[in-house]
Amino acid sequence: MTSRALSTDVLLGLLPIALLIALWQGLVSFELAPVALLPPPGLVFSRLLQQLVTFSFQQEIIATLFRLFTGFLIAVALGVGVGMVAAASPAINATVRPLVRVLAPLPKVALYPALLLLLGFGHESKIALVAADALFPILLSTYYGASTVEQKLIWSAMAAGTPRREILLKVVLPAAMPSILTGCRIGLVISCIVVFLAEMITSTDGLGHVLITAARTFQAVDMFVPLITISLLGLILNALLQAARSYLLRGFPEA
Amino acid sequence: MKVLPSRSSEVATPGPARQPATAMIEIDHVSQVFQTSARKDHLALSDISLTIEDGAFVSILGPSGCGKSTLLYIVGGFVSPTSGSAKVKGKTITAPGPDRGPVFQEFALFPWKTVLGNVMYGPRQQGVRATEAEAQSRALIEMVGLKGYENFFPKELSGGMKQRVALARTLAYHPEVLLMDEPFGALDAHTRTRLQNDLLNIWERDRKTVLFVTHSVDEAVFLSDKVVMMSRSPGRIRQVIDIDLPRPRRRTELLLDPRYQKYVVDIERMFDDIDEAGVNP
Numbered sequence: 185m186t187s188r189a190l191s192t193d194v195l196l197g198l199l200p201i202a203l204l205i206a207l208w209q210g211l212v213s214f215e216l217a218p219v220a221l222l223p224p225p226g227l228v229f230s231r232l233l234q235q236l237v238t239f240s241f242q243q244e245i246i247a248t249l250f251r252l253f254t255g256f257l258i259a260v261a262l263g264v265g266v267g268m269v270a271a272a273s274p275a276i277n278a279t280v281r282p283l284v285r286v287l288a289p290l291p292k293v294a295l296y297p298a299l300l301l302l303l304g305f306g307h308e309s310k311i312a313l314v315a316a317d318a319l320f321p322i323l324l325s326t327y328y329g330a331s332t333v334e335q336k337l338i339w340s341a342m343a344a345g346t347p348r349r350e351i352l353l354k355v356v357l358p359a360a361m362p363s364i365l366t367g368c369r370i371g372l373v374i375s376c377i378v379v380f381l382a383e384m385i386t387s388t389d390g391l392g393h394v395l396i397t398a399a400r401t402f403q404a405v406d407m408f409v410p411l412i413t414i415s416l417l418g419l420i421l422n423a424l425l426q427a428a429r430s431y432l433l434r435g436f437p438e439a
Numbered sequence: 440m441k442v443l444p445s446r447s448s449e450v451a452t453p454g455p456a457r458q459p460a461t462a463m464i465e466i467d468h469v470s471q472v473f474q475t476s477a478r479k480d481h482l483a484l485s486d487i488s489l490t491i492e493d494g495a496f497v498s499i500l501g502p503s504g505c506g507k508s509t510l511l512y513i514v515g516g517f518v519s520p521t522s523g524s525a526k527v528k529g530k531t532i533t534a535p536g537p538d539r540g541p542v543f544q545e546f547a548l549f550p551w552k553t554v555l556g557n558v559m560y561g562p563r564q565q566g567v568r569a570t571e572a573e574a575q576s577r578a579l580i581e582m583v584g585l586k587g588y589e590n591f592f593p594k595e596l597s598g599g600m601k602q603r604v605a606l607a608r609t610l611a612y613h614p615e616v617l618l619m620d621e622p623f624g625a626l627d628a629h630t631r632t633r634l635q636n637d638l639l640n641i642w643e644r645d646r647k648t649v650l651f652v653t654h655s656v657d658e659a660v661f662l663s664d665k666v667v668m669m670s671r672s673p674g675r676i677r678q679v680i681d682i683d684l685p686r687p688r689r690r691t692e693l694l695l696d697p698r699y700q701k702y703v704v705d706i707e708r709m710f711d712d713i714d715e716a717g718v719n720p
């Protein structure tokens with residue numbers, strides 16, 4: 185894609201966001217919602233800027249990001265690892281498949297109370313929940329990608345002298361990369377949602393906790409600040425992943 | 440025209456004068472049965488015996504579904520035959536190996552590697568040092584006429600260019616046998632002709648053994664020392680025809696050559712017979 189087309193895309197993408205903010209402003213201006221409950225966007229954004237430079241708010245962001253990243257990376261490592269191995273070995277596939285069938289549709293947040301008792305109120309329980317939720321889309325798309333690799337790519341590599349045991353790393357993994365990265369993208373969005381959710385339910389810090397504290401004391405502006413922050417973080421992380429994706433998939437037709 | 444039965448022991452040395460022929464590939468009573476969901480057992484190849492001498496260019500012709508690809512995959516070691524055996528240089532084939540290099544109709548280039556990366560893959564797998572592998576690969580890329588495209592990705596090339604890269608990638612690990620499955624089948628007529636000429640030039644130079652699957656009678660006669668005609672259901676060798684035409688071959692000269700024309704017409708007639716037989720086996 186040319187940089188010109190890219191910037192047009194970015195502009196088009198910003199349009200609905202601008203409309204949303206305009207709608208928000210409209211609701212406030214025409215007094216359709218009480219200011220105490222729905223503060224105007226200008227107030228929220230200026231409070232956000234104020235907050236962003238304070239050490240305590242930065243600490244909250246760091247706590248959230250740390251949980252998000254650690255959980256997501258564990259999900260990537262496990263999901264890609266298990267997905268690849270399951271695609272390569274019918275025996276492992278047969279072992280893993282029923283487990284995945286049972287666990288994948290389970291609402292992972294239902295495990296959170298158990299995780300809290302097991303791992304405590306700190307980082308670990310939230311990381312575990314993020315990892316559990318992000319795992320399955322990554323695992324399933326890795327498995328799908330790895331089991332649909334074109335046979336002749338594998339044959340070409342074997343004829344060139346690649347031993348059978350190295351085919352998984354040298355051919356299947358790179359060939360499945362488009363599918364794996366699609367899974368990672370879904371996993372990342374889920375990670376953003378789940379880390380926030382976990383912090384809202386039970387936490388002593390993090391952006392979700394900031395929101396709940398503000399809500400309990402009816403501080404509408406302070407309630408919106410962490411919300412906007414997590415959306416912005418999600419936007420940035422997605423852009424970073426997208427950049428990594430365009431680089432890694434630069435040879436693939438559909439990328 | 441000399442028409443020979445498929446028995447390996449009776450097949451004569453084809454083509455122009457050469458050193459005493461040694462068998463490169465021996466296919467011995469190979470049959471292949473596939474389990475399919477519709478028909479329980481499908482006999483794709485039935486009792487195929489064929490010997491291909493070192494340095495020979497042999498084409499396999501036959502109607503769609505007669506098992507040409509399957510036979511090639513067996514020689515490649517990608518598929519193991521239900522019964523019988525295939526040997527390369529006297530050793531039974533059990534797995535793919537760098538002595539037999541495939542070139543597929545679908546190119547099968549690694550999309551995540553550049554042209555150079557694709558061509559270097561084989562030498563690197565063979566343990567050639569990176570700098571040396573790169574130098575060799577650049578020379579090969581130039582030989583197949585793609586100098587300047589080293590850093591392009593396959594998706595940025597035309598079909599003909601992709602097939603040149605695929606050929607270079609295979610030649611890069613110096614296989615003694617080239618296994619080509621309709622390599623030019625997906626290309627337009629002009630590109631096809633150019634690639635045929637280039638392939639012949641490369642072959643004239645280092646006389647690799649080539650097993651070449653095609654649908655085109657024209658292409659088979661133009662390229663080969665020997666044409667193997669197969670028939671369908673089950674896949675059998677119908678006839679082996681020696682193509683006794685001088686080399687090096689020029690397409691424009693051959694098209695005017697009555698001997699060439701006769702080969703083409705005779706084989707096309709045979710094709711028609713097989714097709715009619717195929718309808719009502």
Ligand SMILES: Nc1ncnc2c1ncn2[C@@H]1O[C@H](COP(=O)(O)OP(=O)(O)OP(=O)(O)O)[C@@H](O)[C@H]1O
Binds near residue numbers: 475501502507
């Ligand atoms: N993996 C497989 N499983 C089941 N049947 C197969 C398999 N591969 C091939 N066959 C069957 O074996 C027969 C021969 O297939 P093959 O691909 O070798 O034919 P072909 O001569 O190469 O045809 P074409 O000219 O169309 O490429 C066909 O009837 C096909 O349906």
Ligand SMILES: [Mg+2]
Binds near residue numbers: 507508509620
């Ligand atoms: Mg075929």
